[in-house]
Amino acid sequence: MSKRTLYSDLPADLSAALDKQGLSTEGVVIWANADMDIDCTFRMHVFVLTRTHLIHGFAPEHTTRRTMTGFGKPDAIHYDIFVWDTYELSSLTEPTIDNLVVGGMFHITIDGIDTPLAAYTNSYGRRMHKLKDLFARMLEGKELTEEQLTERDREQVCPKCGSPYPNKDRKICPKCIDRRSIFLRLFSYFKPYWGMLVVISLLSILNSLCNSIWPYLNGTILYDMVLSEDMGVVGEYMPSVTSFFTWLLILALTMAGLKLLQQLFGIVQGRIVANIVPNVVSRVKSQVFESIQSLSVSFFSKRQTGSLMTRIVDDAGSISELFIDGLPFLLPNVLTVVFSCYVMYSTNWLLALVATLVLPPAFIFVGKLEPLLWHYWSKQHQTNRNLRARVNDNLVGARVVKAFGQQEQEMARFSKANVRVQDAQMDTVRFDTKFHAIFWVAKNASVMLVWAIGSMIVLNLTGSSMTYGTLITFVGYVNLLAGPLDFFSYIFRWWAHSMNSAQRIFEIIDSQPDVVESLNPVHVDSLKGDIRLENVSFSYEPNKKVLKNVNLHVEPGKMLGIVGKSGAGKSTLVNLITRLYDPTEGNIYLDGINVRDMSFADVRRNIAFVSQETYIFRGSIYDNIVYGKPDASPEEVLNAAIAASAHNFICKLPDGYDTIVGSGGRSLSGGERQRISIARAILADPKILILDEATAAVDTETEKNIQSALSKLIVGRTTLSIAHRLSTLRDADDLIVLEDGEITEHGEHGDLVRQKGAYYKLLQIQSKALAMRGIED
């Protein structure tokens, strides 16, 4: 556990600068930076809030060059030359932040004049908002609790390079991350297959041996021995063979055999790889999926579903590509280079030098051009993705397109994206051709050079001598080197790309859920259903409180109705009780036990949720109903369906309870889906029932049915019911009205009517059946 950090902990240079100015740092509550003047020019500001003063410092000069988050060390702030203003707290009222499109503007009323002090970009928003919140509390004369003064998630910087982490949820610096460790971690997935890996390595060594012998057989042995009818040293191994025709036959058979062996090795190796890699990839995929399941809801709301899909499917694919088509060929290619060089240098070092001298520049040249090729490929990829998205859009919205008669316009939009793909493809092909032309020129240049200088040596023009066969061997090796040259020019980038994918995948596998289960949860078998909220506040984003200081108590077995406009925080409130999120401040107790101390299983077993968004997964209706209680008997399921008035429509379906629903299956109407999810809740038999607009999607007739189903369901349970239609809440023992995250009215139906507040007004409007739903205040 790291040291607790407080908002009041001043950085040393700021503290020193304040000292130098003779400004007291006693009773500091919080400090925060802002980076803009209100005329949109950049200037560093600092606010230090103490128990008695607000100190405002700003740089004498405008900031001219800026380094934003993620690029490395933040720009230094020279507090020692700042200009300082000090305000007595008694002269200040209404600290306010206006949200701008990006960032915000801090203003405060000084001696009755509303004065803007500074603005800031998003990077400084969190602390500025905290400063404003604490400031407002202090001015209201409220105590600041220790919890409020403690910095929960301090912005951390990479210890190696000092830059803030680009992704606050994952403390990893993309610049300093150890790519090798990612690779090793990936490799650890292959551990169970180490025996196979040894076999693969052996095979690839043999393979490259065969490869490397080939030019020798083809050159030296064929030309210098068999065709020159001089078997030399080789002949002594088989003195019985005298006919050179037989030698030729032996050579031909050996060469054919070699090729055959090579094919065989290749096949075996391929089969082993094909066995291992899909296994590993599918294990990585299921691990990603598993950890996604354990993550909190906030993780999903922060990310697009599309990008998550990409991670699971595409990233795993890109890793497998490296492991199938890349790495297995690494060793053979290295070995080919080593063998070839060895053979060449031991035969004729001069010619070997000539042959290999051309290679390094060629290699560098190819390496330089390769990123460009990569660039074109990515571009093509991206335009294709765009096109796909467009088509997807169109197909999903097909009905709207037809209804508005916009086919022509859609075609135009499509062809625009299509032309982009076409352009990108043409660019790629054009460059690819150029690239390969250059590549082959480089390669052929070295072959030519070997031919030229080799011929001179053969013709004895240089003093040293060489046979014709040796020259052929040489050319063979030079040709052989082209393969590895090509391979090494892209393997690095390929590797980097895959490590990138791997890193993204590990990011999910390593993500920590925001809502964490207690290590030693209090075990509760069955709850009575007592719910208590104490000073609960909650915000999804730092600058917008969705719930403000909510206090609430619901006794076991009672029904609480929650009324409020959309966006008032009703759904958030019930989400906190089911622990989909944890409150930012305050606590929630079930039967007197803090929900944070209970196990997820206990909480969720005792709470059932019927919401406006019905989740029907792919499977039979039966499967969908038993979702919350997998061991239920068919009788129980039928009873639940009857109670939810779903039995009738289910029986009328041709396939009854076995009807496959969900994507690709039979489509159900909103009311039907709703009734299935109610049946699911009835079957789960929870102590606490939460109805979030449970009857919003159905007609009045069906609503009546569902209402009667629900009134059976709520007996003996604590029920929280959110509704726009007040008639839904006629059985409620208690009602609250939520407005902008605060409980503004609380009491029984009669009390609220007498109060003549928001509830009363709503009742009037609805009883007159003025169809005003959906229109905001």
Place this chain on the structure above:
Amino acid sequence: MSTEILNTENVDILEQEKQKVDRLLSMNYLTPENASFAPTPGGFVSLTAEGKTYPRVTIYRAFPFTQPGEFLSVREPDDKAREIGIIRDLSQWDEETRQNIERQLSLRYYMPAITRIYSIKEEYGYAYWSVLTDRGPCKFTISSGSSSVVRLSDSHVIVKDIDENRYEIPDLSKLTPKELKRIDLYI
């Protein structure tokens, strides 16, 4: 539901609600004839319209990119931000009001414009941009992937960094071919 609550006074409530809705559903234009803006001592804008004075108002653009000077929504400055009225066309107003309002707008919609692109380096899921903006040189990081760079039109591009700060490239055609090549992958 008890009947006592359905007596005559409720007609007022219904009538009030109806008026409220009517107000909500109609567009209320602010013109130099029916409204006047004035600067406040702190540098904000106050409004007097329909006999009512608002000590401070906030102003939003309805079309920030396509029609920045037209259809400006004038709202109350609190969280609810109720709309007071709409300015149809800012150019119909006097010079002082125009400057005053434009000052408020330029803060709310502040966005540095990228004029030169020195380098873009892509590495492990992030792209590092080093650029010159109309407010000086700036280095920022975007997460690579198409959603960080939004193409508003053929020539107008918005770039969002990892803190969701925005930068704009107002006119792609003003960049050099080399610079265009650097950002080619993102647009």
